[in-house]
Amino acid sequence: MTSAGPPGGGAVYRIDWTPGTDVLDGACHCGARHLSEDPVELWEWLLAHPEGHHPPAGGEGA
Amino acid sequence: MTAFVRNQWYVAAYAREVGRDLLARTILGEPLVLYRTTEGEPVALADRCVHRRYPLSESRLEGDTIVCGYHGFTYDKGGACVFVPGQTRIPRTARVASYPVVEQDSFIWVWIGDRDLADPALIPRAPWLDDSRYTVVCGMEPLAARYQLLVDNLMDLSHETYLHGGYIGTPEVADTPITTEVDEENAVIHVSRHMADAECPPFYAKSTGIQGRITRWQDIEYHPPCLYLLHSRIAPVGVLPNEDGTDPNGFHVEIVYAITPETENTTLDFWAVARDFALDDEEVTAFLAESNRTVVMQDVVALDLLEKVIANEPEGYQELSINIDTGALAARRILKRMVAESSAAASVRSSQAVPS
Numbered sequence: 380m381t382s383a384g385p386p387g388g389g390a391v392y393r394i395d396w397t398p399g400t401d402v403l404d405g406a407c408h409c410g411a412r413h414l415s416e417d418p419v420e421l422w423e424w425l426l427a428h429p430e431g432h433h434p435p436a437g438g439e440g441a
Numbered sequence: 442m443t444a445f446v447r448n449q450w451y452v453a454a455y456a457r458e459v460g461r462d463l464l465a466r467t468i469l470g471e472p473l474v475l476y477r478t479t480e481g482e483p484v485a486l487a488d489r490c491v492h493r494r495y496p497l498s499e500s501r502l503e504g505d506t507i508v509c510g511y512h513g514f515t516y517d518k519g520g521a522c523v524f525v526p527g528q529t530r531i532p533r534t535a536r537v538a539s540y541p542v543v544e545q546d547s548f549i550w551v552w553i554g555d556r557d558l559a560d561p562a563l564i565p566r567a568p569w570l571d572d573s574r575y576t577v578v579c580g581m582e583p584l585a586a587r588y589q590l591l592v593d594n595l596m597d598l599s600h601e602t603y604l605h606g607g608y609i610g611t612p613e614v615a616d617t618p619i620t621t622e623v624d625e626e627n628a629v630i631h632v633s634r635h636m637a638d639a640e641c642p643p644f645y646a647k648s649t650g651i652q653g654r655i656t657r658w659q660d661i662e663y664h665p666p667c668l669y670l671l672h673s674r675i676a677p678v679g680v681l682p683n684e685d686g687t688d689p690n691g692f693h694v695e696i697v698y699a700i701t702p703e704t705e706n707t708t709l710d711f712w713a714v715a716r717d718f719a720l721d722d723e724e725v726t727a728f729l730a731e732s733n734r735t736v737v738m739q740d741v742v743a744l745d746l747l748e749k750v751i752a753n754e755p756e757g758y759q760e761l762s763i764n765i766d767t768g769a770l771a772a773r774r775i776l777k778r779m780v781a782e783s784s785a786a787a788s789v790r791s792s793q794a795v796p797s
Contacts, residue, residue: 390625394767396618403764408625418767422774 392425394418410434444589445469445702446666446776447783448554450564452699452711455579456547459483463507465498467703469553473540474498478505484518485540485551491522497537547571547579548699548711554783555790565664569695569715576720578730579697579713582741586748588666588702591710592776594740595669595698596632596769598659621767628775632661632768638678643732645675648725649692649718654678661768665775671696693717696733706748712737 395404405413405421411432415421424431453466454475464475465488472488474497488498490509500510506523508515514535515524522535541552541559547570552559569575584591594600617639622631636657645651658674673694682688699711714733719725751758762770 392623392625392771394621396620396764396767401764403767416764417762418764418770419762421767422770426774 394421394425407432407434443784444587444705444780445553445783446779447787448552448558449666449779449783450543450550450552450559450561451667451701452548452709453485453542453551453701454549455581455711456483456544456549459549461502463498463500463502465496466709468551468709469702470704471553472496473551474507475549476502476507478518480505482518483542483544483549485542485549486516486518486520487538487540489537490514491535491537492525545571547577547713555786565668567668567670567695567697567713569717570697570713572715574720575695575715575717576726577713577715578726578733579711580730580734580737582710582712582734582737583703584708584710584741584744585706586708586744587706587751588700588708589773589776590744590747590751591698591700591708591740592663592665592669592772593769594744595671595700596630596661596663596772597765598632598634598661598671619765619767621771623771623775628665628779630661630663630665630768630771630775632663634659641675645692645694647728648716649675651675651677651692656680663768663772665772665779667699667701669698669700671698706752710737710741 390408392408393406395406401416403415403418403421405415405425407425407428409428409432411428411434413421413424415424447469451468453468453473454464458464459475460477462476466473466475473485474488475483475485477483486497486507488496490497490511492509492512492514495509495511497507497509497516501508503515505518506515513524513526514522516537517523518539520537520539522531525531525535541556543550543561543564545564546567550564570577570579617634617636619632619634624631638654639657641651641653641655645655656676656678660672662670662672673696674688674691675694676691680690682691693716695715697713697715701709701711703709712733714729716725716729
């Protein structure tokens with residue numbers, strides 16, 4: 380019996396909480412990234428896609 | 442404005458609760474009566490006789506029909522009235538709403554909303570609850586709290602260290618970072634915390650027999666509004682699944698909650714724990730049932746209290762969110778969106794619970 384794998388494609392927003400720090404690391408499905416110490420602010424940034432989002436050149440996915 | 446998400450499937454009962462006795466359950470403020478036909482088919486009708494609103498659940502079954510305990514109006518499994526006392530003419534509008542019902546994964550799922558939209562394919566799955574490779578313990582606790590408080594509680598497991606310390610919590614749970622993923626397209630939220638080296642809490646030490654420290658993975662998969670899954674993997678430190686995905690040396694516990702709003706301020710809290718080890722060990726079964734129920738009751742007591750507090754807070758009270766709340770905030774937002782969408786759809790239709 381295997382544990383659940385990562386979700387499939389589609390619009391996926393991801394937040395990693397960096398070990399040992401207070402910083403949340405947010406990644407939009409467009410590839411844009413944003414760091415924040417406030418989860419409310421970070422969700423607002425993520426959900427504002429594409430406003431304020433600058434995907435890296437080459438269109439790397441998150 | 443309602444806080445409910447309509448046009449959804451909700452767990453109304455465990456399959457074993459529905460039989461030839463009439464079961465009354467209120468879901469999203471709608472009173473239902475549940476029973477099985479003589480062929481075993483589950484049925485859900487509105488729990489109000491169309492005559493004088495008497496609860497059909499306080500009545501009796503005759504074959505596949507309900508005979509109202511007050512005047513004897515009789516309804517078939519589709520909600521149509523097939524007998525009224527004292528006359529042969531049955532008024533055209535004599536019917537009660539019947540609700541779409543699906544029996545799956547040991548649950549009775551009921552569609553609340555516009556029945557034309559009820560699609561069984563939309564029901565999220567928990568197949569281990571009805572699988573001989575797992576042993577399941579389960580129950581339901583009534584919660585005197587709005588469903589959003591249970592969602593908040595389940596989406597942040599760091600409270601295990603404090604509220605449930607000594608049962609399922611150990612210090613590492615609150616200290617381990619989490620990854621939160623929101624799948625917008627499928628409306629699923631994943632929250633993961635993987636502890637490579639942690640203390641083994643009594644809940645798992647007793648049931649797995651592991652002595653010493655463990656690798657402990659918790660993967661939440663929440664399908665708003667109702668179904669919450671927690672995939673839990675325990676193994677001695679360093680023991681990982683095989684590359685091909687099989688995992689013979691890991692112990693797996695699937696924890697399932699179905700969060701079914703009863704009224705605006707009360708919730709039906711269905712909980713289940715399925716394990717793939719010690720399947721026939723009755724001591725482990727009794728221990729897990731007792732332990733999980735204790736944990737659930739700790740949550741019930743805390744959330745019942747919190748509901749009373751919140752109900753008395755002035756409008757516009759403030760909350761403070763920190764990093765542990767990342768998953769819960771994601772859930773709140775998706776639920777808010779779903780409430781808005783279902784309210785917009787409802788205002789287009791003329792009335793709720795339209796007789797079918």
